[in-house]
Amino acid sequence: QKEVEQNSGPLSVPEGAIASLNCTYSDRVSQSFFWYRQYSGKSPELIMSIYSNGDKEDGRFTAQLNKASQYVSLLIRDSQPSDSATYLCAVEGGYSTLTFGKGTMLLVSP
């Protein structure tokens, strides 16, 4: 069974700090990886996708992928209170379906 593991948190960081969110996955053949943000009471929204080993940057967000270690991470620079949410790691499982981790709750304090 395909698994995606994340620390549930909460991860608490002060405003302006770097938040680092981590994810490991079990399916070695996975090729597509995604980070979703979910605010309380809302549906998930995609913030980053990554398909190749290395780093991918988009504004304050950087996704990192290491397929050999089966590891995906998300860095949020200059964290803001509005970044407080649950971050879900998702891995494509074939036929366009995604397997989600349980999510890491991030709390950014002013």
Add this chain to the structure above:
Amino acid sequence: SAVISQKPSRDICQRGTSLTIQCQVDSQVTMMFWYRQQPGQSLTLIATANQGSEATYESGFVIDKFPISRPNLTFSTLTVSNMSPEDSSIYLCSVILGANVLTFGAGSRLTVL
């Protein structure tokens, strides 16, 4: 960008009854996906709905409990049958839009008493 509308947004139901959730997309899509998010848990795929064929269910989900309709390329329904309190959850419709982006509707929050 395309809009995904779900209804009802929330409902409170009695044990043993059934509820049908509707999902409407304002563009034609090949596949529609139904996910469940139980309290404090992540998203679990229930089934994939293709127009003109039976839905494909994931392990642990069966058609008798979660019948799905897909009458056209913009609409789908998910029915939660013979509900029990364990079915209390958020049910999310989703589609792939743009460049391989799985996009979710606002969800239907179901509470079973």
